[in-house]
Amino acid sequence: MQSRMKHPVQLLPESMKALQALDGSSEGLPDVTRKLVQLRASQINGCSVCVDMHARELKRAGEPDHRVFAVSAWRDTPWFTDAERAALALAEAVTRLADQPDPVPDEIWNEAKGNFDEKALAALLVQIALINVWNRLNVPTRAVAGGTW
Secondary structure (H helix, E strand, O other): OOOOOOOHHHHOHHHHHHHHHHHHHOOOOOHHHHHHHHHHHHHHHOOHHHHHHHHHHHHHOOOOHHHHHOHHHHHHOOOOOHHHHHHHHHHHHHHOHHHOOOOOOHHHHHHHHHHOOHHHHHHHHHHHHHHHHHHHHHHHHOOOOOOOO
16 A cells, blocks of 8 residues: 555644644543544544554553454443543544534534533544544555554
C-alpha cells in the first residue's frame, strides 16, 4: 500500500500544531474513554491509521483484548461502563450526522449529559470532532496504517 500524497499535516505544519493544541485543550475526559471514542469513530469512517493507532494505545493503557476487540459491538457486550456506552453512542451519532433526520437525539444527548459534567462533555465533543478531522485527512490520502507517523 502507498499513500496518495505526503500527509497534509506534514505539508502544513501549522495544521499539526493546531490539531495538537485542540487535542490538548480537551481536559476532564478519562483517557480510556477518549481512546474508545477515537477507535469507534475511526472504525465507522474506515480510517485504518486511526483504528490501528487507537487500538494499540488502548492496549498500552492496559485494556484487555476483549474490550478492544468489542468496541464495534459495544452495545452487545457487558464490558463497557455506562459512561463509556454514553460516550460511544454520542461518538457514533456525531460521526454519522448525515445519516439520520435527528442525528443526535435527546436520548443520546441526555445519556451523555447524565454521565459527564459539562466540562467533560465539552471535551468529549471536541475529541469526537477531532478524530473525525483526522479520519478525513487520512482516508482520502490513503495514509497507510502502521507507517504514517
